[in-house]
Amino acid sequence: MGTLDYIWLGILAVFQGPEFVSLAGISISVTLAMIFFGFLLGVAVGATPGLAGPIAMAISLPILISIFGFTPDALLPVLGFLIGIMKGATIGGAVPAILFNTPGTPDAFMTTLDGHPMARRGLGGKALRVAHFSSVTGDTFSDIVLIICAPFLALLVEGYLDLPEKAALLILSMSFIAAAVGGSLAKGLISTGLGLLAAYVGTGQDFYPRLSIGNEALSEGFPLASTVLGVLIVGAVLHELALYWRRRDDGTAGTVMETEANQRLSLREIGRLMPYIGRSAVVGTMIGALPGIGSTLAATIGYTVGKRRYQKVRKDDALDFGEGVPEGVAATEAANSSVSGANLIPVLSLGIPGNAAAVFLILAAESIGGFTPGPSVFKFTTDQVNPELVIAFGLFTCMFLANLMNWTIGGVFMRAMAVMTRIPKQVLLPVVLLLTLTAIYVQETAMAAVWFTLGFGVLGYLMRVLAISPLPFVIAFILGGRLEDTSRQAFAATGGDPWFLVSSPVSIAFMALTAIVVVAAIRRGRTD
Amino acid sequence: MAMTQNRWIGLVVCVLALVLLFVWIPLDVETGIVEKIRRQVEIGDALGPTVAGVFLLFGGVILAFVERPPSEPKPVDGQAIRFALLIVVYLGVCFLVMLVTGPAAVWVASQATGSDLEYRLLRDTVPWKYLGFLTGGTLAILGVISLAERRVSLKALIVAVAAVIAMIAIYDLPFDDLLLPPNGDF
Numbered sequence: 001m002g003t004l005d006y007i008w009l010g011i012l013a014v015f016q017g018p019e020f021v022s023l024a025g026i027s028i029s030v031t032l033a034m035i036f037f038g039f040l041l042g043v044a045v046g047a048t049p050g051l052a053g054p055i056a057m058a059i060s061l062p063i064l065i066s067i068f069g070f071t072p073d074a075l076l077p078v079l080g081f082l083i084g085i086m087k088g089a090t091i092g093g094a095v096p097a098i099l100f101n102t103p104g105t106p107d108a109f110m111t112t113l114d115g116h117p118m119a120r121r122g123l124g125g126k127a128l129r130v131a132h133f134s135s136v137t138g139d140t141f142s143d144i145v146l147i148i149c150a151p152f153l154a155l156l157v158e159g160y161l162d163l164p165e166k167a168a169l170l171i172l173s174m175s176f177i178a179a180a181v182g183g184s185l186a187k188g189l190i191s192t193g194l195g196l197l198a199a200y201v202g203t204g205q206d207f208y209p210r211l212s213i214g215n216e217a218l219s220e221g222f223p224l225a226s227t228v229l230g231v232l233i234v235g236a237v238l239h240e241l242a243l244y245w246r247r248r249d250d251g252t253a254g255t256v257m258e259t260e261a262n263q264r265l266s267l268r269e270i271g272r273l274m275p276y277i278g279r280s281a282v283v284g285t286m287i288g289a290l291p292g293i294g295s296t297l298a299a300t301i302g303y304t305v306g307k308r309r310y311q312k313v314r315k316d317d318a319l320d321f322g323e324g325v326p327e328g329v330a331a332t333e334a335a336n337s338s339v340s341g342a343n344l345i346p347v348l349s350l351g352i353p354g355n356a357a358a359v360f361l362i363l364a365a366e367s368i369g370g371f372t373p374g375p376s377v378f379k380f381t382t383d384q385v386n387p388e389l390v391i392a393f394g395l396f397t398c399m400f401l402a403n404l405m406n407w408t409i410g411g412v413f414m415r416a417m418a419v420m421t422r423i424p425k426q427v428l429l430p431v432v433l434l435l436t437l438t439a440i441y442v443q444e445t446a447m448a449a450v451w452f453t454l455g456f457g458v459l460g461y462l463m464r465v466l467a468i469s470p471l472p473f474v475i476a477f478i479l480g481g482r483l484e485d486t487s488r489q490a491f492a493a494t495g496g497d498p499w500f501l502v503s504s505p506v507s508i509a510f511m512a513l514t515a516i517v518v519v520a521a522i523r524r525g526r527t528d
Numbered sequence: 529m530a531m532t533q534n535r536w537i538g539l540v541v542c543v544l545a546l547v548l549l550f551v552w553i554p555l556d557v558e559t560g561i562v563e564k565i566r567r568q569v570e571i572g573d574a575l576g577p578t579v580a581g582v583f584l585l586f587g588g589v590i591l592a593f594v595e596r597p598p599s600e601p602k603p604v605d606g607q608a609i610r611f612a613l614l615i616v617v618y619l620g621v622c623f624l625v626m627l628v629t630g631p632a633a634v635w636v637a638s639q640a641t642g643s644d645l646e647y648r649l650l651r652d653t654v655p656w657k658y659l660g661f662l663t664g665g666t667l668a669i670l671g672v673i674s675l676a677e678r679r680v681s682l683k684a685l686i687v688a689v690a691a692v693i694a695m696i697a698i699y700d701l702p703f704d705d706l707l708l709p710p711n712g713d714f
Contacts, residue, residue, distance in 0.1 A: 062699075062706075063698060063699065066699075066703045066705065066706050067702075067703075073658030089576055141585075155541070178583075178587075183589060184591070185587075185595070186587045186588070186590035186591035186594070186595050187537075187587065187591065188537065188587070189583050189584070189586055189587030189590065190537075190541050190583075190584060190587035190588065190591070192583050192587075192643060193545070193581070193582075193584035193585075193586075193587060194579050194580075194584070196576065196577075196580035196583060197548070197577060197580040197581075197584070199576075199580075200576040200580060202575070202588060202649075204559075205559075205572035205573060206557075206558045206559050206572075206573050207558075208557075208558040210556065210557040210558070210573045210574075210577065211552065211553070211556050211557065211577060212556070213556060213567055238612040238615060238616070239612070240572060241603075241611075241612070241615060241672070241676055242608040242609070242611050242612045243608070244676055245608065245611050245675070245678075246605065246607070246608050246611075246675050249554075251561070349627055409689045426673060426676040426677055427684070427687055428671045429672075429676075430668070430672035430673050430676070430688075431669055431687070431691045433619070433668075433672065434665055434668050434669055434691070434692070434695070435691075435695060437619070437623075437709075438661075438665075438695055438699060438708070438709060439575050439699075441708075441709040441710075441712065442699050442706050442707070442708070442709075444712075445712030445713075446712055446713060447623065447627060447709070447713050450623055450709065451620070454616050454619060457616065458612075458613065458616055461609075461612050462609075463609075465605075465609060466533075466537055466604070468537075479616075480576065480580075483576075483607060484571075484576045486568065487571060487575070488571045491569075491570070491571050492568075492570065496562075496568070496569035496570075498562075522595070525590070525594065525595035525596065526594065526595065526596055528621060
C-alpha cells in the first residue's frame with residue numbers, strides 16, 4: 001500500500017459507499033448526498049442571524065448517529081454532513097451582513113463595513129457575488145494547505161515526539177489558546193482552568209470518583225455533549241435572548257438590494273480583486289493553522305492589509321475602504337473563510353481542536369468510534385490497510401466536494417437565502433434552545449443530562465457577560481483527560497522522573513515556548 | 529487600588545482556586561499528587577485537579593493584580609442576567625412538567641377506567657409517549673418567546689406547537705430506538 005493507494009481508497013470510500021439514489025443510471029452514494037444536504041443546511045444557518053454552523057452541527061449529530069449507527073461505515077456520511085455544514089455556513093454569514101447590516105456570524109462583522117454600503121447603493125447582488133467568490137477562493141486555498149501540511153506535521157509528531165514531548169505539547173497548546181483567545185491571558189487561563197476542573201470531576205483511577213462530593217450524578221462525570229453544548233450553544237442562545245430583550249426596540253431596516261442593472265462580476269473585476277483575495281487567503285490560512293485564534297482576527301487583519309494596498313493604488317476620486325468598495329468585501333471574506341480549512345491542521349495532525357466546528361468533528365468521531373483524530377491517523381502502513389488513514393483521505397475528498405458545491409451552486413443558493421434574515425430572532429432562538437436540549441436528551445436518555453446542560457448554559461452565559469471566552473473551556477475539557485493520561489504514561493515511562501516535562505531538548509523547547517507565550521501575553525496585557 | 533470589575537473577578541477566582549486546592553481536593557480526592565503502588569511511583573488522582581487549580585489561581589492573580597486592559601468591560605447588566613436566569617429556571621420547570629405529565633395522565637386514565645395502567649410500560653406507545661414532550665415543549669417555547677417579547681401571543685403559541693410537532697417528526701417518527709424526553713427516565 002503506497003500513498004497514492006491510500007488517496008485512491010479515500011476517494012472510493014466517498015463515492016462507492018452505500019447508494020442513496022440512482023440518477024439516470026449513475027449511483028449517488030450516501031456520503032455524497034450527506035455532504036450536499038449538510039452544505040444546504042450550512043448556507044441556511046449561516047444566513048440566519050443568531051444561528052451559526054456549530055449550532056446546526058450540534059443539533060444534527062444525534063439524528064445522524066441514530067440514522068447511521070455506531071459503525072465505522074457511519075464515519076464518512078456523518079463527518080461529510082458536518083463538513084458540508086461548516087463549508088456552507090462560511091459563505092452564508094455574509095448574506096445578512098451585506099443586505100441587512102447584521103452579521104450572520106461574528107466573523108462577518110467586517111463584511112458589513114463595505115458590503116452594506118454597496119447594498120445601499122443598489123449593488124447588493126454584486127456584493128454577494130464578490131463575497132461568494134472571495135470566500136470560496138480563500139476556503140479552497142486553505143484546504144489545499146491543510147491537505148499538504150496535516151500529514152507531514154502528523155508524521156513529524158509521530159516520528160520525533162515521545163510521551164513527555166506530547167504532554168509538553170498539550171500544555172503549550174492549552175497555554176497558547178488561553179493567551180490567544182479573547183485578548184486577555186488571565187481570562188483565557190481562568191476559562192482553561194474551569195474546563196480542566198470540569199473534565200476531572202467524577203473521573204480518575206481510584207475506586208472513589210474524585211471531586212464528586214458523594215453525589216451519584218457527579219460520580220459518572222459530566223457528559224461530553226451536555227458540557228460542550230451547554231457552554232457553547234445554550235450559553236450563546238441565552239446571551240442573544242438577553243441582548244434582544246434589552247435592545248428589542250432597535251430595528252434593522254431592510255435595504256433595496258438591486259437597483260443597479262449590472263450585478264454580475266466580470267473577469268476584469270475578478271482580476272482586480274485577486275491581489276486582495278490572495279493576500280487575505282494567506283493571512284487567514286496562517287492564522288487558522290494556530291489553534292484557538294478565530295476567523296474574526298483573520299478578517300480584521302485581512303481587511304487592514306487590503307486597505308493598506310488599496311490606499312496605494314486608489315484613484316483620487318474613487319471610493320475608499322468603508323464606503324462600499326468590492327475590494328473591502330473581498331479582503332474580509334477571503335480572510336475569514338480561509339481560516340476554516342487551516343483550523344483542521346491542528347485537529348488532524350495533533351488531535352487538538354482549534355475552533356468550535358473542529359470540536360464537533362471530534363465529538364462526532366468520538367461518539368461513533370473507529371477514528372481518533374491525531375498524529376496516529378497518518379500511519380502509512382504498507383503490509384495492511386490503515387482504515388483511519390482511508391477515512392482521513394475520505395475527509396479530504398469530502399472537503400473538496402463541498403468546495404465544488406460552493407463553486408457551482410453556492411452562489412445561487414446563498415443569494416436565495418436572503419429570506420432567512422427575516423426570521424425573527426426572538427422566535428427562532430427559543431426553538432433552537434428546545435431543539436438543543438432535545439438533541440442532548442435523545443443522545444443521553446436521562447433528565448440529568450438536561451440539568452447539566454442548563455447548568456453549563458448558565459456558566460457559558462456568565463462567561464460571555466464577563467468577557468471570558470468559552471472556547472478555552474471547551475478545548476481544555478476535551479483535552480483534559482488526554483493531558484492526564486499522557487502525563488501518567490510519560491511519568492511511568494521515565495521511571496517516575498518528576499522532571500519528565502523537561503527531560504529532552506524537544507520537551508524543553510515546548511515548555512520554554514509555553515513560558516514565552518505566557519510572558520509575552522502578560523507584557524501585552526500590561527502595555528495595552 | 530481601584531476595585532474594577534476585572535479585579536473583582538480575579539479576586540473571586542483566586543478564592544475559588546484556593547478553596548479547590550486546599551479544601552476540596554484534599555477532602556474529596558482519595559489519592560495524592562503522586563502515589564506509591566507496589567513499589568512503583570505513579571501519578572495520583574489529585575494531580576489533574578491541582579493543575580486546574582493552578583491555572584485558575586494564576587489566571588485570577590494576573591487578572592486582579594497584573595493585567596491592565598485598555599478599557600474595562602461593559603458594566604454587568606443585572607437585569608439582563610436576571611432575565612437569562614429566569615429563562616433557565618422557567619425551562620427547568622417546563623422539563624419538570626414534561627416529566628410528570630405522562631405519568632399523571634396515565635394515573636387519571638387508570639382511575640377513570642379502573643384498569644391498572646403503568647407509564648413505564650406505555651412510555652413508547654402512542655399517544656402516551658408524546659404527552660409530556662408536547663405539553664412541556666410547547667410551554668417552554670411559548671414561555672421563552674413571550675418573556676422575550678414581553679407579551680403572550682397566538683403567533684407564539686402556533687410557533688411553539690408547530691416546532692414541537694416538527695421535533696417529534698424529526699426525532700421520533702423515523703426512529704424506533706430513540707426516546708423523546710422524558711421517556712428515557714422511566
